[in-house]
Amino acid sequence: MTYSHHVPRKRFGQHFLSDQAIIQRIIAALNPKPDQHLVEIGPGQGALTVPLLKHIKQLEVVELDRDLIPELERRTHGALTIYSADALTFDFGSIKKDERQLRIVGNLPYNISTPLIFHLLTFASIVSDMLFMLQKEVAERLAAAPDTDDYGRLSVMVQYHCEVEVLFDVPPEAFYPPPQVQSSIIHLVPFKTLPCPAKDYLLFESIVKNAFGQRRKTLRNSLRHLVSDDIWQQINISSNLRAENLSVQDFVSIANACARISS
Numbered sequence: 001m002t003y004s005h006h007v008p009r010k011r012f013g014q015h016f017l018s019d020q021a022i023i024q025r026i027i028a029a030l031n032p033k034p035d036q037h038l039v040e041i042g043p044g045q046g047a048l049t050v051p052l053l054k055h056i057k058q059l060e061v062v063e064l065d066r067d068l069i070p071e072l073e074r075r076t077h078g079a080l081t082i083y084s085a086d087a088l089t090f091d092f093g094s095i096k097k098d099e100r101q102l103r104i105v106g107n108l109p110y111n112i113s114t115p116l117i118f119h120l121l122t123f124a125s126i127v128s129d130m131l132f133m134l135q136k137e138v139a140e141r142l143a144a145a146p147d148t149d150d151y152g153r154l155s156v157m158v159q160y161h162c163e164v165e166v167l168f169d170v171p172p173e174a175f176y177p178p179p180q181v182q183s184s185i186i187h188l189v190p191f192k193t194l195p196c197p198a199k200d201y202l203l204f205e206s207i208v209k210n211a212f213g214q215r216r217k218t219l220r221n222s223l224r225h226l227v228s229d230d231i232w233q234q235i236n237i238s239s240n241l242r243a244e245n246l247s248v249q250d251f252v253s254i255a256n257a258c259a260r261i262s263s
């Protein structure tokens, strides 16, 4: 396979998978079944797309770089529905046509992986799972536990919605061109029933954002405008702690105590 006519574009985060063993390992981890509703983000030159089509009847892909699309169409003979669009603003809800939940897969463009994951979380209720190639460092942040440096807003918001599992690492040599960083495959499974639901989701989001916006400060200070002394007294969480010391459950408890007062 040669694609000498396409020069990988940095601004689209293009690092094409070229290691066949890694490609097969990703497909085995995904374990696609013929009738599932699978969506791939950033098919690129089809490194995952083409082998996926051997397992699945119909596949939908979202690709931003229009120059890649003719070649992708040529290689996939009509079994593919291509959305020439930006995954960051794509309405994944609009492609759910029946009772099947979406499975989402992709070797994500690293430059937009964090905002893209935040965007995808808004569709968590219609998604059965997501399998992504990410920068190892981002994968570690998604899976991080409290009291670690990697733990932050991304960890809390993802773990609120999903079970997170880092599956395996992928070295730079598996791609063309090789990225500067190590990569990891991560599996995110949205909870069918949220383990600790927030009564007011926007308030919960805003508490998490503010707490980590000033992560070196105590919660009393970083959340001064959102959480009063009264609330701190009612709940069993010390306002002398910092954002990184709190579990997802703790953030929800704070938000729910505030929601109770305001409702």
Ligand code: SAH
Binding pocket: 012, 013, 014, 015, 016, 017, 018, 041, 042, 043, 044, 045, 046, 047, 048, 062, 063, 064, 065, 068, 085, 086, 087, 088, 106, 107, 108, 109, 112
């Ligand atoms: N899946 C391919 C390509 C991965 S590189 C492979 O593994 O070889 C990342 C891909 O995402 C590229 O095809 C790039 O053009 C595409 N991309 C970049 N930004 C995007 C965006 N905002 N929305 C959709 N696709 C995007």
